[in-house]
Amino acid sequence: MRSEMFDHLQKLSFSFYDENKTGQLMTRTTNDILAMTELYHHGPEDILISLMKFLGAFIILMYIDVKLTLIVFLFLPIMVIFALYFNQKMNVALRVSKDRIGDINAQVEDSLAGIRVVKSFTNEQVEKSKFVYANQRFVDSRRDGYRSETYFHEGLVGFTQLITIAVIVFGGAAIVGSSLVLADLLTFFLCVGILIEPIKRAANFARLYQEGITGFDRFMDILEVEPAIEDDKDARELGQVRGSVTFCEVGFKYKENYDYVLRNVSLDIQAGEYIALVGPSGVGKTTLCSLIPRFYETSEGSIMIDGHNIREVTQRSLRQQIGMVQQDVYLFAGTVAENIRYGKMNADMEEIIAAARQANAHDFIMTLPDGYDTDIGQRGVKLSGGQKQRLSIARVFLKNPPIIIFDEATSSLDNESEKAVQESLERLSRKRTTIVIAHRLTTVRNAQRIIVLSDDGIEEQGTHEQLMAHNGSYARLYNVQSEI
Numbered sequence: 050m051r052s053e054m055f056d057h058l059q060k061l062s063f064s065f066y067d068e069n070k071t072g073q074l075m076t077r078t079t080n081d082i083l084a085m086t087e088l089y090h091h092g093p094e095d096i097l098i099s100l101m102k103f104l105g106a107f108i109i110l111m112y113i114d115v116k117l118t119l120i121v122f123l124f125l126p127i128m129v130i131f132a133l134y135f136n137q138k139m140n141v142a143l144r145v146s147k148d149r150i151g152d153i154n155a156q157v158e159d160s161l162a163g164i165r166v167v168k169s170f171t172n173e174q175v176e177k178s179k180f181v182y183a184n185q186r187f188v189d190s191r192r193d194g195y196r197s198e199t200y201f202h203e204g205l206v207g208f209t210q211l212i213t214i215a216v217i218v219f220g221g222a223a224i225v226g227s228s229l230v231l232a233d234l235l236t237f238f239l240c241v242g243i244l245i246e247p248i249k250r251a252a253n254f255a256r257l258y259q260e261g262i263t264g265f266d267r268f269m270d271i272l273e274v275e276p277a278i279e280d281d282k283d284a285r286e287l288g289q290v291r292g293s294v295t296f297c298e299v300g301f302k303y304k305e306n307y308d309y310v311l312r313n314v315s316l317d318i319q320a321g322e323y324i325a326l327v328g329p330s331g332v333g334k335t336t337l338c339s340l341i342p343r344f345y346e347t348s349e350g351s352i353m354i355d356g357h358n359i360r361e362v363t364q365r366s367l368r369q370q371i372g373m374v375q376q377d378v379y380l381f382a383g384t385v386a387e388n389i390r391y392g393k394m395n396a397d398m399e400e401i402i403a404a405a406r407q408a409n410a411h412d413f414i415m416t417l418p419d420g421y422d423t424d425i426g427q428r429g430v431k432l433s434g435g436q437k438q439r440l441s442i443a444r445v446f447l448k449n450p451p452i453i454i455f456d457e458a459t460s461s462l463d464n465e466s467e468k469a470v471q472e473s474l475e476r477l478s479r480k481r482t483t484i485v486i487a488h489r490l491t492t493v494r495n496a497q498r499i500i501v502l503s504d505d506g507i508e509e510q511g512t513h514e515q516l517m518a519h520n521g522s523y524a525r526l527y528n529v530q531s532e533i
């Protein structure tokens with residue numbers, strides 16, 4: 050089930066991860082499923098043993114004295130109602146406390162992942178109070194749970210004491226009326242004891258069951274989330290493409306009730322063209338690019354690659370044709386070589402080194418303690434910003450797709466490395482469609498076409514010279530930047 054959960058999580062779309070916290074999802078894949086395994090492991094045994102003991106004791110009791118047995122059994126319906134009621138309460142409390150432990154994990158994950166920011170702002174105390182808050186909420190919910198559990202458990206014990214008293218009273222009366230002998234009454238007591246033990250066991254099972262079933266509910270909650278983007282039933286494989294990308298009146302908003310980020314974007318990118326996308330921050334450049342690999346679904350209009358609507362091909366085959374260097378670089382814990390190999394899992398060492406050279410990363414990699422086998426720490430913390438970026442570029446070089454998207458790929462490089470990466474990017478882009486998003490306009494002067502994005506869609510486009518001559522917003526942006 051844990052594997053199934055993980056597989057499912059891999060299928061879910063960006064929009065799901067926009068809304069859900071990693072810590073919560075981790076709790077669901079670990080804790081909740083653990084509760085279920087407990088139930089599966091101990092549940093059947095508990096049920097079987099209690100049933101057998103209960104039936105056995107019942108038969109012996111009936112054999113000794115029917116009337117007395119019926120008196121004992123008069124208590125059972127009341128006990129069942131009592132148990133069901135508190136079971137229900139336990140269920141609610143457990144569900145809440147599972148959500149809360151998820152909150153704690155999410156909080157810990159957030160604080161630890163951001164530990165460098167925490168320390169630089171010396172906000173350890175703030176993080177601590179956030180944690181204490183989450184923890185306290187968990188304790189509160191747990192307290193409710195324990196309260197119900199206590200009523201449940203001790204209530205049942207109370208009932209069993211009542212049963213014993215009833216047996217003493219009615220059994221005593223029967224002895225006095227000489228319809229029962231003392232030896233039988235003693236046997237009867239013993240058997241009542243045996244009868245009560247399975248009831249306790251059943252109560253324990255009820256707790257396990259509640260733990261397990263709330264875990265199962267939470268498991269199903271995630272499993273029932275349909276991926277926002279799924280392959281069409283008769284989706285085709287997108288073979289090797291030449292790389293033309295066409296936007297037809299594309300409109301996009303992140304959520305139904307949000308404003309449009311993009312509107313009326315129509316754009317024709319020829320195969321092999323080198324396009325630069327510029328515009329103010331927050332205008333939707335990254336968003337526009339994330340629509341091409343179908344990370345998000347367009348709200349209006351359509352996108353074609355080589356004339357194939359991206360909705361009509363499988364996501365896998367589509368994404369194989371596109372290489373992306375994302376704005377916030379993500380590297381995995383592991384070695385340098387492993388991270389580059391991510392671009393092509395069956396690449397050999399020579400290919401990896403070639404890709405690293407192209408991305409101007411080989412030289413710095415060789416200065417690392419273990420070269421390509423150097424461990425780079427979680428998210429690559431042991432590397433500099435520029436080094437991380439070059440690794441992520443090498444990864445795309447290795448993937449070698451016909452369409453490449455570089456999002457601010459050169460922004461944290463020094464001038465020299467930037468030039469080198471720029472060169473290799475231009476070399477790489479020769480036979481490929483390349484879309485570069487850049488803030489520093491000097492880096493995109495050589496682009497075949499510069500597209501200026503504004504809030505109302507594409508504002509102007511053309512070569513650097515054309516746009517400068519046009520003297521519009523690009524010229525303004527460029528002049529401001531070259532003054533600095």
Ligand SMILES: Nc1ncnc2c1ncn2[C@@H]1O[C@H](COP(=O)(O)OP(=O)(O)OP(=O)(O)O)[C@@H](O)[C@H]1O
Nearest residue numbers: 067303310328329330331332333334335336337376
């Ligand atoms: N996952 C998201 N959910 C909701 N809104 C988002 C999401 N990502 C971005 N936005 C919003 O969409 C708009 C465009 O964001 P985008 O990241 O595309 O800008 P950008 O042009 O790449 O900016 P920058 O140059 O700063 O990188 C922004 O107003 C942002 O607030």
Ligand SMILES: [Mg+2]
Nearest residue numbers: 334335336376
């Ligand atoms: Mg961006």
